[in-house]
Amino acid sequence: MIARELTINNKSGLHARPASLWVQAASRFQSKVRIKRGEAIVDGKSILGILSLGLSSGSVIELLVEGDDEAEAALSLEELMHDLENQDR
Amino acid sequence: MMEEMIWRGLGVSGGRSAGKTWYLEEYEAEVQEENPKNSSVDEEIERLQQAIILTEQNLTQLEAKVKAERGEALAQIFGAHKLLLSDPAFIGEALLRLQKGHLSAEQALQEVAGEAIRMLRSLDDPYFQERAVDVQDVLVQLLQNLRGSQGNSSDLFPETGNYVILADELTPAQTIALPKERVLGFVVRKGGKTSHAAILARTYGIPALVGVAEGWEELKNQSWVEIDGEAGWVRQTPEGHTLSANMEGMEEETSLASGLLGELILAANVGSPDDLAFVKKFKAQGVGLYRTEFLFMGDTLPTEEEQVQAYQQVISSCAPDLTVIRTLDIGGDKRAPALQLPQEKNPFLGVRALRLTLRRPELFRQQLRAIWRAAAAGPTAIMFPMIATLEELFQAKEILNLSREEVVQAGYPVGELEVGMMIEIPSAAWMANKFASEVDFFSIGTNDLTQYMLAVDRENNELAELYQPYHPAVLGMIARVSQAGLQAGVWTGVCGEAGGDALLAPFFAAVGIKELSMAPGSLPKVRHALASLDLKLDEKISLVDSVLACATASEVKEVLGKVTPIA
Numbered sequence: 001m002i003a004r005e006l007t008i009n010n011k012s013g014l015h016a017r018p019a020s021l022w023v024q025a026a027s028r029f030q031s032k033v034r035i036k037r038g039e040a041i042v043d044g045k046s047i048l049g050i051l052s053l054g055l056s057s058g059s060v061i062e063l064l065v066e067g068d069d070e071a072e073a074a075l076s077l078e079e080l081m082h083d084l085e086n087q088d089r
Numbered sequence: 090m091m092e093e094m095i096w097r098g099l100g101v102s103g104g105r106s107a108g109k110t111w112y113l114e115e116y117e118a119e120v121q122e123e124n125p126k127n128s129s130v131d132e133e134i135e136r137l138q139q140a141i142i143l144t145e146q147n148l149t150q151l152e153a154k155v156k157a158e159r160g161e162a163l164a165q166i167f168g169a170h171k172l173l174l175s176d177p178a179f180i181g182e183a184l185l186r187l188q189k190g191h192l193s194a195e196q197a198l199q200e201v202a203g204e205a206i207r208m209l210r211s212l213d214d215p216y217f218q219e220r221a222v223d224v225q226d227v228l229v230q231l232l233q234n235l236r237g238s239q240g241n242s243s244d245l246f247p248e249t250g251n252y253v254i255l256a257d258e259l260t261p262a263q264t265i266a267l268p269k270e271r272v273l274g275f276v277v278r279k280g281g282k283t284s285h286a287a288i289l290a291r292t293y294g295i296p297a298l299v300g301v302a303e304g305w306e307e308l309k310n311q312s313w314v315e316i317d318g319e320a321g322w323v324r325q326t327p328e329g330h331t332l333s334a335n336m337e338g339m340e341e342e343t344s345l346a347s348g349l350l351g352e353l354i355l356a357a358n359v360g361s362p363d364d365l366a367f368v369k370k371f372k373a374q375g376v377g378l379y380r381t382e383f384l385f386m387g388d389t390l391p392t393e394e395e396q397v398q399a400y401q402q403v404i405s406s407c408a409p410d411l412t413v414i415r416t417l418d419i420g421g422d423k424r425a426p427a428l429q430l431p432q433e434k435n436p437f438l439g440v441r442a443l444r445l446t447l448r449r450p451e452l453f454r455q456q457l458r459a460i461w462r463a464a465a466a467g468p469t470a471i472m473f474p475m476i477a478t479l480e481e482l483f484q485a486k487e488i489l490n491l492s493r494e495e496v497v498q499a500g501y502p503v504g505e506l507e508v509g510m511m512i513e514i515p516s517a518a519w520m521a522n523k524f525a526s527e528v529d530f531f532s533i534g535t536n537d538l539t540q541y542m543l544a545v546d547r548e549n550n551e552l553a554e555l556y557q558p559y560h561p562a563v564l565g566m567i568a569r570v571s572q573a574g575l576q577a578g579v580w581t582g583v584c585g586e587a588g589g590d591a592l593l594a595p596f597f598a599a600v601g602i603k604e605l606s607m608a609p610g611s612l613p614k615v616r617h618a619l620a621s622l623d624l625k626l627d628e629k630i631s632l633v634d635s636v637l638a639c640a641t642a643s644e645v646k647e648v649l650g651k652v653t654p655i656a
Contacts, residue, residue, distance in 0.1 A: 046178040
């Protein structure tokens with residue numbers, strides 16, 4: 001299993017559109033994807049789950065990926081966060 | 090006299106309209122008895138899966154339709170809805186509950202969706218709260234498909250006639266399903282400026298206000314109303330009064346620049362980049378009034394970057410035509426919670442527009458920096474609203490120069506700006522010759538100019554008859570401003586409602602106005618009126634003379650009516 005700490009740095013946080021993009025990206029992989037924030041853990045392939053965390057800019061999350069393609073999945077999601085951040089610039 | 094009833098909300102899509110109302114009831118699924126059909130668990134799971142497949146097909150169709158008609162950004166709403174259909178926390182959870190037995194597919198869905206909606210509404214951020222509508226939308230479609238009915242809102246919508254829609258809440262699918270050409274306006278109890286209903290209304294150019302919570306019970310029983318989607322009010326109107334913002338439905342027939350058409354630039358008024366589709370559709374020659382208020386009317390203020398992006402989008406889409414950006418015109422009747430404006434006794438004579446921004450230099454400089462930066466994307470002009478005295482113009486221009494330096498120092502590319510002012514206060518109109526040497530152009534805001542010249546609150550129903558844009562004093566003042574401009578080599582445009590009035594267009598051409606800017610939907614009418622008319626110089630002079638010789642607004646109308654036969 002891979003565990004990474006990520007900071008949500010894009011301006012609007014994981015709102016509807018970024019959350020949709022996240023779910024689409026995560027769903028491309030076999031691995032189980034979970035997002036942990038404080039006590040709460042949600043399914044990283046569930047848009048409702050992600051929205052329920054109300055992740056605004058500056059939130060820190062722990063990304064937990066587990067499965068055969070975990071390395072690619074984690075990398076791909078980190079890249080997505082970077083892209084979202086850069087779109088703000 | 091009937092006591093005037095007026096309700097206020099957040100105006101999210103500009104334009105004024107009036108007509109009979111149609112109340113769209115909130116969808117309330119009948120509460121099912123515990124699995125009344127006594128069907129087996131497998132049967133219920135099968136029903137749900139069928140409904141999911143059908144709903145997914147609906148959504149795919151909607152997504153494609155909206156994408157073709159309105160572009161990628163809006164289509165994503167329905168893409169996100171499809172994600173909900175495969176969401177383990179939503180559909181997955183509903184299936185799990187079904188497997189435990191005793192529930193109908195409807196019950197399982199309602200339980201799970203209800204929890205999701207409550208969860209989203211409990212979040213702090215209004216943007217997340219509004220996503221509850223998305224869950225509601227998907228739920229309604231699933232329930233309809235379970236029932237095997239295609240009962241969407243467009244089936245219930247009356248088959249003939251045009252209506253102002255009153256709704257507790259509007260979901261994207263409901264909005265899309267309505268026959269937009271027969272919708273005069275939207276008045277929605279819930280929602281804010283980021284609600285889908287707001288965005289869709291803007292895209293379709295239908296006047297809309299949202300967040301009309303106070304007095305809703307009385308409002309929803311009104312059968313005739315008038316609404317203003319810019320100012321954000323709705324009020325009673327006499328039976329039979331119908332007015333359309335007229336954004337859609339009128340087809341172009343005029344071809345080449347003929348008659349007076351070649352003498353005028355016909356531009357569009359816009360409130361946000363969402364309106365650009367209409368600028369293109371109605372072939373506007375640029376944007377003559379970009380109202381920037383909209384960005385500032387939410388619960389939080391926009392960042393400089395957000396502003397740059399919005400302005401750039403409009404500028405680059407209009408290039409090589411000109412985009413005229415009006416600096417923040419807020420105050421008066423326009424609400425902006427994030428600015429925490431104090432209540433005033435006479436808001437229309439109070440701290441609004443430039444008076445406000447001169448008192449909030451940080452806010453003003455940030456907007457000006459954003460405009461300088463965005464101007465690099467194409468031809469751009471800036472204008473200041475509500476100027477009464479020369480000193481105000483000097484102050485505004487000084488801050489404009491300061492902010493330019495700030496942009497240069499920050500290392501961003503800086504564009505070129507034409508600098509102009511709105512003429513809407515009588516003192517500035519009268520002194521136009523003095524202002525002319527300080528600006529590149531004038532833009533006459535006829536709504537406020539009329540309101541201030543006749544001392545009539547244009548939102549007061551009681552005084553509607555006294556609000557006269559055709560009044561000879563108003564038209565005489567406009568002629569005076571244009572003259573002063575011509576003498577100084579400064580062009581003059583008209584951007585109030587009169588700018589989109591086909592009856593007045595020949596008069597404006599005759600007094601030397603260079604640009605008319607209007608709601609995009611008015612363009613075909615005005616273009617048609619101008620193209621079918623050719624006035625020689627002496628005919629122009631005699632038209633202006635006979636208009637200005639009139640003693641009343643109704644005489645003016647008669648004179649203009651002879652020049653332009655309006656259907």
